[in-house]
Amino acid sequence: xxxxxxxxxxxxxxxxxxxxxxxxxxxxxxxxxxxxxxxxxxxxxxxxxxxxxxxxxxxxxxxxxxxxxxxxxxxxxxxxxxxxxxxxxxxxxxxxxxxxxxxxxxxxxxxxxxxxxxxxxxxxxxxx
Amino acid sequence: xxxxxxxxxxxxxxxxxxxxxxxxxxxxxxxxxxxxxxxxxxxxxxxxxxxxxxxxxxxxxxxxxxxxxxxxxxxxxxxxxxxxxxxxxxxxxxxxxxxxxxxxxxxxxxxxxxxxxxxxxxxxxxxx
DNA sequence: AGGTATAGATTACAGGTGTAAATGATGGAG
DNA sequence: CTCCATCATTTACACCTGTAATCTATACCT
Numbered sequence: 006x007x008x009x010x011x012x013x014x015x016x017x018x019x020x021x022x023x024x025x026x027x028x029x030x031x032x033x034x035x036x037x038x039x040x041x042x043x044x045x046x047x048x049x050x051x052x053x054x055x056x057x058x059x060x061x062x063x064x065x066x067x068x069x070x071x072x073x074x075x076x077x078x079x080x081x082x083x084x085x086x087x088x089x090x091x092x093x094x095x096x097x098x099x100x101x102x103x104x105x106x107x108x109x110x111x112x113x114x115x116x117x118x119x120x121x122x123x124x125x126x127x128x129x130x131x132x133x
Numbered sequence: 134x135x136x137x138x139x140x141x142x143x144x145x146x147x148x149x150x151x152x153x154x155x156x157x158x159x160x161x162x163x164x165x166x167x168x169x170x171x172x173x174x175x176x177x178x179x180x181x182x183x184x185x186x187x188x189x190x191x192x193x194x195x196x197x198x199x200x201x202x203x204x205x206x207x208x209x210x211x212x213x214x215x216x217x218x219x220x221x222x223x224x225x226x227x228x229x230x231x232x233x234x235x236x237x238x239x240x241x242x243x244x245x246x247x248x249x250x251x252x253x254x255x256x257x258x259x260x261x
Numbered sequence: 262a263g264g265t266a267t268a269g270a271t272t273a274c275a276g277g278t279g280t281a282a283a284t285g286a287t288g289g290a291g
Numbered sequence: 292c293t294c295c296a297t298c299a300t301t302t303a304c305a306c307c308t309g310t311a312a313t314c315t316a317t318a319c320c321t
Contacts, residue, residue: 086222087238099238
């Protein structure tokens with residue numbers, strides 16, 4: 006693996022759509038993104054091209070248009086963003102990070118219980 | 134509050150030192166950063182100047198040199214980085230975020246118990 | 262078949278960031 | 292008093308990102 010693929014914030018909005026549904030045409034992507042983002046269609050096409058150059062997505066020709074597919078998976082992306090955030094901001098101190106999040110973000114009881122289950126599992130369950 | 138102060142990754146390394154100890158002179162900062170980062174002294178001075186311009190730090194003259202003080206606090210920084218990360222990567226879904234972190238990062242039993250205590254407190258304790 | 266709309270490709274441009282060199286100012290050594 | 296070392300300031304430059312406009316090729320309508 007050479008230089009890891011860096012996906013910018015705007016580009017990630019395109020990726021999020023492709024992780025939900027694959028493949029999508031440029032016009033589908035444009036249509037959906039314009040519902041939430043105030044971007045011109047040209048802007049979105051720029052992101053598609055940059056993602057192609059970075060090899061974060063690929064396309065297949067389908068007549069006059071392209072069908073876009075993700076190459077980077079959502080899990081790869083989340084893993085790498087998590088790692089870089091944790092190291093950049095907290096120097097890897099995950100305890101501190103979680104503490105800060107819990108301090109400032111309000112969780113629903115559902116979420117709290119889900120996390121408690123995860124923590125329990127982690128405490129018992131070894132790595133194998 | 135106008136445009137929020139954005140601290141870049143490199144700049145944050147300077148801030149981290151100032152959050153540990155305040156004030157510091159440029160040469161102290163340079164000396165400490167060069168232990169871990171492969172940066173020239175000029176590079177570090179650039180970061181100091183950019184932080185000054187952003188008003189993330191301030192200085193007081195002390196003879197021929199400056200004493201630097203943080204203006205942005207560590208807590209402000211962490212809060213804003215947390216929020217932007219959570220929104221940028223997880224669209225605000227903190228449950229999903231925590232789950233992903235727990236999935237991939239191994240926590241010590243200590244950390245797990247600390248988190249469990251925090252979650253307990255959060256479940257009972259309201260906001261007041 | 263020719264013209265037009267449209268999809269994709271190329272080019273643009275300013276601001277931020279990493280990385281530093283060049284310049285300017287000044288306190289201290291001689 | 293003058294020159295140098297050293298600190299701070301200014302300038303430099305390439306790459307990334309956000310944000311498009313412009314150019315090119317071509318499928319379709321008439």
